[in-house]
Amino acid sequence: MNMVMENAEIPENANEHCPGPQAESAGKSDSCQGCPNQGACLTAPKGPDPEDNM
Numbered sequence: 001m002n003m004v005m006e007n008a009e010i011p012e013n014a015n016e017h018c019p020g021p022q023a024e025s026a027g028k029s030d031s032c033q034g035c036p037n038q039g040a041c042l043t044a045p046k047g048p049d050p051e052d053n054m
Contacts, residue, residue, distance in 0.1 A: 009021075011037050013036055013037065014035055014037055015031050015032065015034065015035040016031065018031060018032070018035070019031065019032075021037070021040070021041045023046075026044065026046070027039070027042030027043075028042070
C-alpha cells in the first residue's frame with residue numbers, strides 16, 4: 001500500500017472526483033469505477049484511527 005493511502009489522503013493516481021479512502025462512499029461511488037485504488041478503498045477502515053485516541 002502506498003504512503004498516501006496510509007495517511008488517508010487522496011492518492012495521486014486516483015480518479016477525478018475521488019471521495020477519498022476515509023469516505024463512506026470510498027470505492028463505491030461512480031467516480032471510483034476503474035480506479036486502480038478501488039479495492040483498497042473498499043476494504044480500508046473508515047473513520048479516525050482508534051490508536052490516535054490513546
